[in-house]
Amino acid sequence: xxxxxxxxxxxxxxxxxxxxxxxxxxxxxxxxxxxxxxxxxxxxxxxxxxxxxxxxxxxxxxxxxxxxxxxxxxxxxxxxxxxxxxxxxxxxxxxxxxxxxxxxxxxxxxxxxxxxxxxxxxxxxxxxxxxxxxxxxxxxxxxxxxxxxxxxxxxxxxxxxxxxxxxxxxxxxxxxxxxxxxxxxxxxxxxxxxxxxxxxxxxxxxxxxxxxxxxxxxxxxxxxxxxxxxxxxxxxxxxxxxxxxxxxxxxxxxxxxxxxxxxxxxxxxxxxxxxxxxxxxxxxxxxxxxxxxxxxxxxxxxxxxxxxxxxxxxxxxxxxxxxxxx
Ligand SMILES: Cc1cc2nc3c(=O)[nH]c(=O)nc-3n(C[C@H](O)[C@H](O)[C@H](O)COP(=O)(O)OP(=O)(O)OC[C@H]3O[C@@H](n4cnc5c(N)ncnc54)[C@H](O)[C@@H]3O)c2cc1C
Numbered sequence: 001x002x003x004x005x006x007x008x009x010x011x012x013x014x015x016x017x018x019x020x021x022x023x024x025x026x027x028x029x030x031x032x033x034x035x036x037x038x039x040x041x042x043x044x045x046x047x048x049x050x051x052x053x054x055x056x057x058x059x060x061x062x063x064x065x066x067x068x069x070x071x072x073x074x075x076x077x078x079x080x081x082x083x084x085x086x087x088x089x090x091x092x093x094x095x096x097x098x099x100x101x102x103x104x105x106x107x108x109x110x111x112x113x114x115x116x117x118x119x120x121x122x123x124x125x126x127x128x129x130x131x132x133x134x135x136x137x138x139x140x141x142x143x144x145x146x147x148x149x150x151x152x153x154x155x156x157x158x159x160x161x162x163x164x165x166x167x168x169x170x171x172x173x174x175x176x177x178x179x180x181x182x183x184x185x186x187x188x189x190x191x192x193x194x195x196x197x198x199x200x201x202x203x204x205x206x207x208x209x210x211x212x213x214x215x216x217x218x219x220x221x222x223x224x225x226x227x228x229x230x231x232x233x234x235x236x237x238x239x240x241x242x243x244x245x246x247x248x249x250x251x252x253x254x255x256x257x258x259x260x261x262x263x264x265x266x267x268x269x270x271x272x273x274x275x276x277x278x279x280x281x282x283x284x285x286x287x288x289x290x291x292x293x294x295x296x297x298x299x300x301x302x303x304x305x306x307x308x309x310x311x312x313x314x315x316x317x318x319x320x321x322x323x324x325x326x
Contacts, residue, residue, distance in 0.1 A: 002038055002060065002081065009054055010081070013047040014040040024073050027065055027084050029134050031230045032279050033073025034309065036063075036082035045087045045107055045197060049162065052195060055081070056165040063308065064195055066109060066136030070143055070232060074309035074316070075279045085109035085138060087197075090118070101204050103157060108138030108196040112145065117215070119203055125211035126155045126203040132222045134233070138196040142184045143304075144177045148218050153177035157202045163194040180237055180304055227264040229272035235286060236269055236301040244293075244301055245269035251292040258284040283307075287318055294320035 002010070011018035022039035025031045042048045055062055062081040065071070088110035093102050102124065106115055115137060116130035129150030133140065141159060144152050156172040176183040187193050206212060236244035248254070248268035256263045257274075259281035264270040271285050290301050300321065307316045 003058070006054060006058055006060065007038070010038070010040045010051060013051045014042050015047075017041050024065075024068075024078065024082065028068035028071060028073060028232070029230060030068075030072060030232045030273055030277075030282070032273055032277055032282065034075050034077025034279075036078045038081040039084070040081065041084040041086055043086045043088075043109075045089070048083075048085060048087055048195075048197065049167070051083065052162050053165065056192075061192070064193065066139035067111060067134055069135035070139060070304070071306045071308050072232060072279055072282055074307070074311045076310040076312070078309040085136065085195075088136075090115060092122070101202055103200050103202055105198055105200045106137050107198045108136060108141070108159075110137050111135070112137050112140045120206070120212050120215045123206050123212075124203040125206040126150075126201065128211040128214040129218060131215045132219055137199055141175065141196055141199060142182055143180050144175075144182050144185075146180070148214065148221070151177075155201050155203070157200040159199040160197040161194050162197055164192060167197065185306075225267060227266045227270050227272050229264075229274065231264070231270045231272050232305045234269045234304050235271050236289070237304045239299050239301065242299065243269070247293045247297055247299055247301070248289050251289070251296050253289055253292060256285065256288065258282075258288075261285055263289065279309075280312075283316060287320075290317065291320045 007018060017040060019039040021035045021037065024033045024036050042051060060081065062083055063078055065082060065084050086109045087107040089107045090110055091105040093104065112130050112133050112135055116127035119127045120131065129148040133145055133147060140152050141156060146152065158172060159170050161168050161170050184194055238244050245268040248263065253263050254268050255265050259277055260274040261271055261277035261281035262274060263285055264272050271282050286303065293299050293301050
């Protein structure tokens with residue numbers, strides 16, 4: 001429960017937008033999930049920093065979302081405060097010499113794909129792999145998003161990070177990037193999450209037009225290989241030396257459904273929402289895929305998406321290794 005004073009301040013910082021029991025599904029690419037007890041959509045960086053400062057002083061926990069494209073929110077919703085970060089200014093350098101590397105600063109709520117497309121249109125190389133990846137720049141840094149041979153770790157220069165009431169500048173190394181992960185993604189339950197406010201990227205001139213070509217190829221490949229229905233992208237991380245989608249397909253699970261959630265016919269590592277899927281439906285398919293892949297191939301699939309909110313059981317996903325020994 002937020003105090004009246006904090007509610008009033010957050011209402012002002014979200015420009016009159018503090019919601020109560022507000023549906024979160026519209027803020028996710030899955031279009032699934034219950035309500036936030038409190039919801040603030042913040043669009044200006046100064047307002048975001050002011051809100052974080054107030055929350056820190058009041059020792060009030062919160063959940064921060066970017067584009068909601070790498071998460072499954074429970075049907076029970078999220079207690080307490082959820083902030084949606086829509087601070088999205090991009091500061092392109094005014095003058096740059098031809099053939100010179102440039103550094104561009106972008107606010108963390110900016111959509112990654114839009115930022116990447118604009119960089120390609122400006123004749124810059126470095127982000128052509130990202131032109132079709134949904135979600136925000138902040139979320140992409142947290143998960144070290146990547147595709148088509150590129151990833152955030154290879155282009156990020158630094159990030160401005162809010163942590164424990166202070167704004168710090170972290171050079172990319174401090175993110176301790178791993179495959180689809182960073183030290184921010186590895187935050188333990190109970191730890192106050194650090195918030196990425198903005199980031200700088202080093203981009204080079206696309207002298208031979210290669211980046212533009214790669215961007216076009218990336219868009220076409222996605223159209224060919226990925227479903228167009230609502231989803232959260234890849235559900236499981238690829239296990240070392242293999243592909244989660246290949247194993248799920250080999251286990252015979254393509255097209256399996258639970259309610260309105262189905263394992264995509266086009267790409268078995270995607271679960272799609274055909275309209276009214278619930279988080280429980282998605283979780284049932286995730287548990288099925290983990291159980292069958294473990295039983296048939298002895299490979300444990302680890303979720304790439306984050307399971308967020310209040311779940312009926314803990315942990316929300318059963319461990320297939322334990323189930324099989326029962
Ligand atoms: C169709 C589809 C295709 C996809 N393809 C790819 C792909 O090719 N490669 C890939 O890597 N991913 C892919 N994804 C997954 C997703 O797009 C990325 O993981 C994306 O970078 C997540 O960003 P987001 O803003 O949506 O994060 P969210 O889902 O909003 O949040 C994810 C996590 O990041 C945290 N977070 C968000 N913003 C901040 C911030 N500013 N500071 C601190 N923490 C923050 C949240 O608290 C949460 O823990 C795909 C998703 C979809 C739906």
